[in-house]
Amino acid sequence: METLQVISLFLLCCFGVGVTGQATCYCDTETADCIDNSCILELASSHECIVDYNVNTKKLRHHCLQPFLTCHSGDDVISSCCNHNSSCNRCLVPEGISYEICITLTLPDGCPPLNCSQDISPTPAEDFSPKYLILCVLLGVIVVVVGIVLVVIIVCVCWARRRCTHQVGKLSPTPSQCEKDSFDSRYVGMSSSGVTQGRGRNLEERTIADDICKESMIARGGYGEVWKCSRHGDPVAVKIFVKDSEESCERERKIYTSGLLRHPNIVEYIATDKKCLHFGIELWLIMKYYRYGSLDRHIINNSITPVKAHRILYSITSALHFLHNPVNTSYGVAYGGIAHRDLKTPNILVEDERGNCVVTDFGLSVLADDFKPGAPPVKVMVGTKRYMAPEVLNGTINTNELDAFCVADMYAFGLVMWEILRRAETNGKASEHQIPYQNSLCEHPTIDDIRRVVVEQCVRPELEERWKDDECLSVVSNLMKECWTPSPDGRPTATRIKKKLETICYEMKNGF
Structure with a gap:
């Protein structure tokens, strides 16, 4: 070959x-x-x-x-x-x-x-080539997958709407219960011709949530979000709770409605409602909108005069005095008898430029009814850690009495006073805003960290010498130190601080 x-x-x-x-x-x-x-x-x-x-x-x-x-x-x-x-x-x-x-x-x-x-x-x-054949097969598979996804979405939407329809009335009582209550619509709901009547509504009617349009988010926290909204052109604030915060929403609704919580220094409640969405339900707490925002934002961005500081403190003290002291009326309705348990500057809203304020956020509050025989035990370790009283941190608080939690509120109020006084001007100067224990604790301390500083080392926020130069700030700083006392028995009540603030010369000259 x-x-x-x-x-x-x-x-x-x-x-x-x-x-x-x-x-x-x-x-x-x-x-x-x-x-x-x-x-x-x-x-x-x-x-x-x-x-x-x-x-x-x-x-x-x-x-x-x-x-x-x-x-x-x-x-x-x-x-x-x-x-x-x-x-x-x-x-x-x-x-x-x-x-x-x-x-x-x-x-x-x-x-x-x-x-x-x-x-x-x-x-x-x-x-024609195998590449075109592969492309045709891929397109066919994509079409099938998209079709299946659309079917699943449609089924989920239908299921969510059905679930929403069955659960929409869970927070609100029956219409017959609503007829037994007579509330001022300015505080607890819409008028009789409106939609939501405070504690309940007719599910056949259009709800107040249907008439509200979101505009911008104001704040976000563990409970959910707060939005600035509008209803028929008027601004309102809507607190939208996340799914796991239904208990907190129900607690606030109960406090706003069952005790006729009406006071110039308590946030004005409008209604509670549920908003049905495609994939679930939003719980809405609808309140008056306060355009000056929260107190912490206000004093961070603005220094204040001693007169304005006094008015802010007097507003908060008046709210605590109302909350801590139950009053039984002649027709059997009790006002007050509430411990806030999460008092801090972000939970205080500024109403006007003069410094009038309102207290808000009662999701962790306890009522006098929570201490009656047969009531479930009250949880102790709740609230914002930096503002927790020493007896809460070490677990020695008396969980059987409302007054013990009211006294813990006064410790938190002492820290609020300190934040306000730092931003009060003396001789035209004010200190920078700080959160409590900013120089003693890290940004995100644990309970053990705070217990070590507050209880074991008995550290308190630093006082400023300049406060002694102003009569109002000097008196307030002394009251503030009393609120920090480690022993709950040594702290002043809201009533005593309110009366003391009424005697300060600034308000005597300017009037209330």
Whole structure:
């Protein structure tokens, strides 16, 4: 066999004729079976010369057709064959290639220029290939998946709406219960012709939440969010509780409605409602909107005069005096008898530029009814850690009496007083705002950290010498130190502080 190949190669080189007597074929120099651009005898015996175009590499290839192959095009190759003369495939262009392919071809040297016509039809390889088949399959799968997702979404929405319809009246009592209550609509709900009547509503009617539009978020906390909203063009504040805060929402609703919590220094309650959404229910507590915002934001951005500091303190003390002292009316309704348990500057709202304030956020408060026989035990470790009283931190508070929690409120009020006094001006200067124990604790302390500083080391916020230069601030700083006393029995009541503030000369000159 090797001898035959040598003889064939010799004849091919010398005479340009194969052993079969047929013409040789032109081949590319980079092909392994190609010698001097001619196919060897074994390949020339096929009697066919071929040129093909590879649509992937975009190149022409000239060679001899194998004896066992036929001349035809495939998905990735466009071929043409010839056998009419020697090297007939040298200048041959594959039939059926498109105009776009034709103009990119480069023929061997000595070939005439290509005559590409724009009416050449697209090649079968461009019309269809496995890539298009894969694309069609992927598109089909995507369509099926999207269809399934849409069906699941529709089912979830229908289920959520059905659940919302069944649960929407959970917080509110029945209409018959509503008829037994007679509340001033300015404080506890809409008028009799309105939607929500304080403690309940007719579920067949349009609710107040349907008439409220959100405008901007005011604050966000562990309970949820507070939004500035509008109802018929009038601003209102809406406290939106997260799913796990339903107990806190119900607690606030109970305090605002069952005890007729009306006082100039308590936030004005409007209604409680539920907002049905596609994927659940939002609990809404609707209140009056106070445009000056929370006290902490107000004193961070503004220093205050001693007169304004006095009015702020007097407002808060008046609210605590009202809350801590229950009053039984002649017709059997009790006012007050509430311990706040989360008193701090973010839970106090500024009503006007003069400094009148209101206390808000009663989600952790306890009532006198919580200490009656048979009532569930009161949780102790609740509220904001920095404002917790020493007896709360060490667990020695008397959990059987409301007064013990009212006294803990007075400790927190002492820290609020300190924040306010730092921003009060003396001789035209005021200190920067700080949160309690800012210099003694890290930004996010644990209960153990605060217990160590407040209880074990008995650390208290630093007093400022400049307060002694002002009669009002001097009196307030002394009251503040009494509120910090480690022993609950040594702290003043809200009633005593209220009376003391009434005697300060600033308010005696300016009036209440």
